[in-house]
Amino acid sequence: MSSARWLGLVVLLAIACFATWKVDAWRYGKQLADVRKEFADYKSDIATAATKASEDARALEQQRQRDIEKVRTDAAEQKQNDDALADLQRADGNRLREQIGQLLADKGILNTRLAERGKAIEDLVDLLAELRSEADGYAGELAAALTASRRAGFACERSYEALVRLELAR
Structure with a gap:
């Protein structure tokens, strides 16, 4: 074979290799563009989901704050x-x-009348008056303590119920 034929064959082989390389490069470029587009869509979906989760968490926290x-x-x-x-x-x-x-004060008048008759109930009236006064004082203290305890218990119950409602709403 002559050198021109060999040269022609080498050129033809070089053109075939170059054409094959260009076609493969074009295919890989298209695949790379598709992969990049899918990745961009994936990142966009993740960003959207993160934004929605953040908004949901913010809304939930605001609801909890309103309930509290x-x-x-x-x-x-x-x-x-x-x-x-x-x-x-x-x-x-x-x-x-x-x-x-x-x-x-009326007891003093009554004692005077009773003393005229010879009867004395001074000690009994004093005792009853003192007992009534002490019972009144204790009743007031107990009522105040029970009212404060009741109020705190109701506030605690409402706080707990609000948190449970929010947890169930999730």
Whole structure:
């Protein structure tokens, strides 16, 4: 074979290799573009999901804060109502003490009358008046303590129920 033929064959072989290389490069370029597009879509989906999860968590936290604030507001209102009731009870206790004072004053008059008749019940009346006064004081203290305990218990229950509702809503 002549050198021109060999040269022609080598050129033809070089053109075939170059054409094959170009076709493969084009195919791989297309595949690479498809992979990049899929990856970009995947990243976009992840970013969207993260944003939605963040918004959901923020909304849940805001709902919890609203529920807790409502419990606080309700507890403050209940405390005001309980304080008003305690004030009324103290006023009633003061009125009863005044009545006891009046009874003790009246007891002096009664003792004078009874002494004229020869009977003395001074010790018994003093004892009853003292017992009533002490019972009134203890009742007021117990009522205030029970009211505060009741109010705290209700606030705790409402806080717990609000958290349970939110957990169940998830």
